[in-house]
Amino acid sequence: MLGRTSAGRPGRRWRPGALASRLVAGLVALVCCTPLVVIVTKALAVGPEKAGRLLWRPRVGELLGNTLSLVVLTVSITVVLGVAAAWLVERTDLPLAGLWRVVLVCPLAVPAFVNAYAWVSIRPDLNGLTGAVLVTSLSYFPFVFLPVAAVLRGLDRSLEDTARSLGLGPWRAFLRATLPQLRPALMGGALLVALHLLAEFGVLALVRFPTFTTAILDQYQVAFDDAAGSVLASALLALCLAFLTIDLVSRGRARHARLGRGTPQRPTPVRLGRLTPVALAGIALLVLLAIAVPVGSIARWLVMGVDSLSPGELLAPMWSSLRLAAAAAVLTTVAAFPVAWLVSRATDRLDRWVAVAVERSTYLASSLPGVVVALALVGLAVRYLPAVYQTSALLVLAYAILFVPRAMVSIRAALAHLPPELGDAARALGDNPVRAFLRVQLPLVLRGTLAGFALVFIAVSTELTATLLLAPTGTRTLATAFWAASESLDYAAAAPYAAALVILSAPVTYLLMRRTEEVTAT
Amino acid sequence: MSDVRIAGVTASHNGRPVLQGIDLHVPEASTTVILGPSGCGKTTLLRVIAGFQAPDNGSVALGDDVVVGPGLWRAPERRGVGYVAQEGNLFPHLSVGANVVYGLDRSARRDTGRLTELLRLVGLDVGLADRRPDQLSGGQQQRVALARALARRPKVLLLDEPFSSLDAALRTSTREAVADVLAREGVTAILVTHDQSEALSMADQVAIMHDGRFSQVGSPADVYDRPADTRSAGFLGDAVTLAGRADSGTVHHALGVVSVEHVPDGPVDVLLRPEQIALVAQGSGRPATVLSSTYFGHDALIDLDLGADPREPGSAGAPSVVRARVRGQDVPPDGTVVSLQLLGEPLVFPHPTSA
Incomplete structure (x- = not known):
C-alpha cells in the first residue's frame, strides 16, 4: 500500500492534527492581536499634535497619578496580606489551617464590583483612594495568597533544613532560603493584581475614583469622543505593557524553583506559641472584612427588598448571562486547545518558537483591559462590518480574546501530565491518529479541559466592563442589570443580582485552587 | 512472525544526523539486541521501524511487506508492530484488562478468555485485570505492556529499554520472564538497551551502535570474544x-x-x-x-x-x-x-x- 504524501508523512515526530493545530493557533494569535493593532493605529491617526494636546492635560496627569497610586498601594497590600496569610496557613501550627486554606480563596467568588457595592451601600462615605484601595485589596489578595500557598506547600523541607544546618536562624532561613523560591509565584500574583487594577471599572466607578479605565468609559458613553478615547486607551496600553515588561525582565533574572516529584516531606511547622491568638485574630479579621462584610451586606439588602422581589425579573438577565457564557466558553476552549496542544507537543525548534509566540500573544491580548478590547472591536465593527455591531457575536468574540489564557493554562496543565509516548503506544496498537486522540489523549485531558471551560464560563457570566460597551441594545445580563440598579443607588433592587453573581462565581474558588496546585506541580 | 530487513536507513533530527546508514537483518523468531550508549541513535532506529518517525533515506521490510521505501511510508497503525517502551506507557485511564485488549477489535475485547490467556502468558495473576496501572509494580507494568503488544500478534516486537526503569532485582527476574515469553511464542524481537549484560544474555544477535552506525553485528560470544575494535570491546565489559x-x-x-x-x-x-x-x-x-x-x-x-x-x-x-x-x-x-x-x-x- 502506498503511503500518503505530505500530510500523511510525519516530520521529525508524528503529531496528530499538526496542520489543523497550526492553522487554528495562527488564527487565534491574529484575532487576539487585532485590538492592540486597532488601538495603536487609531491613536497614531489622531496625529502627534492633537495627541499631545489630548495627553498633556492636567486631567490626564490626575488620572495617571490616581492609577499609579492605586496600583502601588493595592499591590503592596495584597503582597503583604497574601504572603503573611499563606505563611501562617502553610508553615505554622495555626489552628484550623485546613479551614483557612479554603476560606481565604473565597473572596474570588465575590466579583470586585459586587464587593464594592456591598461596602458602599453600608458605608456611603467610603470613596476616593481609601475606598478603592480597601475594596480592591480585599478582593484581589487571593491572587497572591493562592500561588504562594501552593508553592509553600510543595517546597521540600530539606531546603530550610539545609539553611538551618548552615547556621541560619528560623527567620533568616525563611528569608534567605524560602522567600527566593516564592519569587516567581509572588511576581505572578502581583502582576495579576496590577493588570486587574488597570482594567477595573466597576469598583472605581462606585467609589468615585477616576482612573484611565473609568475615564475611557466616560469618554465613550458621555461624549462618544473617539480620538480622546483612543489616545487614553493607548496610554493605558503603555502602562499595561510596562508592567508586563517589568515582570518579564525580573523573571528572566530569577532562578525558578525546581520542585521534586512525588510528595515532598512537609517541614516541621513553626510554633506560634503565645502569638497564636494574635495570628488567629488577624486571619479572622481578614476573613471578616473580605467575606463576611460583602455576604452580610448583600443578605441585608436582600431581606430589606424581599417585598419587591420578583423572581421572574431575574430570569431574563440570568438566561442572557448563561447563554453568552456558554457560547463564549465553547469558542474559547475550542480556540485554546490547539494552541495548548502545539505548545506542549512542539519538538521542532521552529514549531516551538511559533507556538510560544502564539501563546504569548494571547497572554498579551488578554492582559489588555476589557474596555480597550471592547473599544477596538466597536471601532472595527462600525467601520468595516456594521452588520456585527450590536450583536452577541461581537460580544462573544471580545470575551474569547479576554479569557483565552484561562482555558489555555488549564488545558496545558492537563497536557503536561500526558506523556507524548501514549499517543505512539496507541498507534502501534492499531489506532489511527484520530482514534488515538479520541480513545487515549482526549479522555486524559478532559478534566483539565472542562475545568478551563468552567473558568471561562464563570468569568464571562460575571463580566461587566466589556459587556456594558458591547451588549446589544436590550440585552441585560446579570452584571449589567446589577449595574443599572446600583448606579441609580437602588441597593435593594441590586441585591438579588449580586446574590446570583456570587452563587455563579462560587465554583471558581474550587477550580482555581485545583488549577494552582496542578500548575505548581508541573 | 516475520523477519525484518533494514537497508541504508539514515535519519536526522533538527538537521543533525542521527542514523548514518543502518543495515540489519533480524531472522524470524529470533531476538536482536541493539546495544549502544545513550544518544547513539538506537531509539531513533526503533521509532523508524515502528513508524513514529520517517527516515531521510533507506527501507524497512517486515517479511515481504515493505513499510518504508522510496516514496513510501506506512502509518504505524498499519504496520503490525508491537511496541514496548521504557516506562511501559500503560494508559492510566484504563484498567489493566482494558489495556491488554486495547488493540483488539470490539468483539475480541469482550472475550475474557483471550484476556486470561494473555495475562497467563506473561505470568500475571488474572485477578489483576481490574486494577489500575498505577496499582502495579514496575515489573508488573512491563509485563502488562508486553501482553498488550503481543495481543495483536505483531509481525515484530520492538522493545525500547524495557527494563531500565526497574530496580536491579526486579530487572533480572522481569528480563528472564520476558526472554521466556519471546522464546516460547517464537517472537521476532528487536530490543534496544545500553546494558551489556542484558544484551549478552537476551540476544541471538547483538548489534553495537556508535554515533548512528553499527560498529559490529554478531552473536553474543562473537562480539564479546572478538570485538571489532577497542571501543566496542570497552562497551561490552x-x-x-x-x-x-x-x-x-x-x-x-x-x-x-x-x-x-x-x-x-x-x-x-x-x-x-x-x-x-x-x-x-x-x-x-x-x-x-x-x-x-x-x-x-x-x-x-x-x-x-x-x-x-x-x-x-x-x-x-x-x-x-x-x-x-x-x-x-x-x-x-x-x-x-x-x-x-x-x-x-x-x-x-x-x-x-x-x-
Whole structure:
C-alpha cells in the first residue's frame, strides 16, 4: 500500500492534527492581536499634535497619578496580606489551617464590583483612594495568597533544613532560603493584581475614583469622543505593557524553583506559641472584612427588598448571562486547545518558537483591559462590518480574546501530565491518529479541559466592563442589570443580582485552587 | 512472525544526523539486541521501524511487506508492530484488562478468555485485570505492556529499554520472564538497551551502535570474544589494553609474546579481558604488585602494577597498571607481590595513531 504524501508523512515526530493545530493557533494569535493593532493605529491617526494636546492635560496627569497610586498601594497590600496569610496557613501550627486554606480563596467568588457595592451601600462615605484601595485589596489578595500557598506547600523541607544546618536562624532561613523560591509565584500574583487594577471599572466607578479605565468609559458613553478615547486607551496600553515588561525582565533574572516529584516531606511547622491568638485574630479579621462584610451586606439588602422581589425579573438577565457564557466558553476552549496542544507537543525548534509566540500573544491580548478590547472591536465593527455591531457575536468574540489564557493554562496543565509516548503506544496498537486522540489523549485531558471551560464560563457570566460597551441594545445580563440598579443607588433592587453573581462565581474558588496546585506541580 | 530487513536507513533530527546508514537483518523468531550508549541513535532506529518517525533515506521490510521505501511510508497503525517502551506507557485511564485488549477489535475485547490467556502468558495473576496501572509494580507494568503488544500478534516486537526503569532485582527476574515469553511464542524481537549484560544474555544477535552506525553485528560470544575494535570491546565489559609492538608477525607486550597475522609492523594495542589474567604460584609468571581491589562477593577486580620491566623494550611509556578478575575468596591484600599469567590468546589491533 502506498503511503500518503505530505500530510500523511510525519516530520521529525508524528503529531496528530499538526496542520489543523497550526492553522487554528495562527488564527487565534491574529484575532487576539487585532485590538492592540486597532488601538495603536487609531491613536497614531489622531496625529502627534492633537495627541499631545489630548495627553498633556492636567486631567490626564490626575488620572495617571490616581492609577499609579492605586496600583502601588493595592499591590503592596495584597503582597503583604497574601504572603503573611499563606505563611501562617502553610508553615505554622495555626489552628484550623485546613479551614483557612479554603476560606481565604473565597473572596474570588465575590466579583470586585459586587464587593464594592456591598461596602458602599453600608458605608456611603467610603470613596476616593481609601475606598478603592480597601475594596480592591480585599478582593484581589487571593491572587497572591493562592500561588504562594501552593508553592509553600510543595517546597521540600530539606531546603530550610539545609539553611538551618548552615547556621541560619528560623527567620533568616525563611528569608534567605524560602522567600527566593516564592519569587516567581509572588511576581505572578502581583502582576495579576496590577493588570486587574488597570482594567477595573466597576469598583472605581462606585467609589468615585477616576482612573484611565473609568475615564475611557466616560469618554465613550458621555461624549462618544473617539480620538480622546483612543489616545487614553493607548496610554493605558503603555502602562499595561510596562508592567508586563517589568515582570518579564525580573523573571528572566530569577532562578525558578525546581520542585521534586512525588510528595515532598512537609517541614516541621513553626510554633506560634503565645502569638497564636494574635495570628488567629488577624486571619479572622481578614476573613471578616473580605467575606463576611460583602455576604452580610448583600443578605441585608436582600431581606430589606424581599417585598419587591420578583423572581421572574431575574430570569431574563440570568438566561442572557448563561447563554453568552456558554457560547463564549465553547469558542474559547475550542480556540485554546490547539494552541495548548502545539505548545506542549512542539519538538521542532521552529514549531516551538511559533507556538510560544502564539501563546504569548494571547497572554498579551488578554492582559489588555476589557474596555480597550471592547473599544477596538466597536471601532472595527462600525467601520468595516456594521452588520456585527450590536450583536452577541461581537460580544462573544471580545470575551474569547479576554479569557483565552484561562482555558489555555488549564488545558496545558492537563497536557503536561500526558506523556507524548501514549499517543505512539496507541498507534502501534492499531489506532489511527484520530482514534488515538479520541480513545487515549482526549479522555486524559478532559478534566483539565472542562475545568478551563468552567473558568471561562464563570468569568464571562460575571463580566461587566466589556459587556456594558458591547451588549446589544436590550440585552441585560446579570452584571449589567446589577449595574443599572446600583448606579441609580437602588441597593435593594441590586441585591438579588449580586446574590446570583456570587452563587455563579462560587465554583471558581474550587477550580482555581485545583488549577494552582496542578500548575505548581508541573 | 516475520523477519525484518533494514537497508541504508539514515535519519536526522533538527538537521543533525542521527542514523548514518543502518543495515540489519533480524531472522524470524529470533531476538536482536541493539546495544549502544545513550544518544547513539538506537531509539531513533526503533521509532523508524515502528513508524513514529520517517527516515531521510533507506527501507524497512517486515517479511515481504515493505513499510518504508522510496516514496513510501506506512502509518504505524498499519504496520503490525508491537511496541514496548521504557516506562511501559500503560494508559492510566484504563484498567489493566482494558489495556491488554486495547488493540483488539470490539468483539475480541469482550472475550475474557483471550484476556486470561494473555495475562497467563506473561505470568500475571488474572485477578489483576481490574486494577489500575498505577496499582502495579514496575515489573508488573512491563509485563502488562508486553501482553498488550503481543495481543495483536505483531509481525515484530520492538522493545525500547524495557527494563531500565526497574530496580536491579526486579530487572533480572522481569528480563528472564520476558526472554521466556519471546522464546516460547517464537517472537521476532528487536530490543534496544545500553546494558551489556542484558544484551549478552537476551540476544541471538547483538548489534553495537556508535554515533548512528553499527560498529559490529554478531552473536553474543562473537562480539564479546572478538570485538571489532577497542571501543566496542570497552562497551561490552571491562577490558585491559596493553601497549605492544608488532615486528614481523610477533608482538611483545607486558604479559608475554603473541604471534599475529595481517598486522603491519609498528605500535599495537593488545586487548584482553580481566578474567584472562590469572594469579599463579610465585615465580612462575610475570611479577606484579597489588595496588587495590574491589570486592563483589562472587568475584573481585584487582588493579595490579606491573612496574618497569627491562626485558620488554616495547613497553616503554605504556601504562603499567592492569586489571584482573579473580574469585572472591582469592583476593590478596594490597601491596602483595604476585605472579601473573595470561590465559588464552589476546586480540591485537594496530594502534589508532599509527593507522
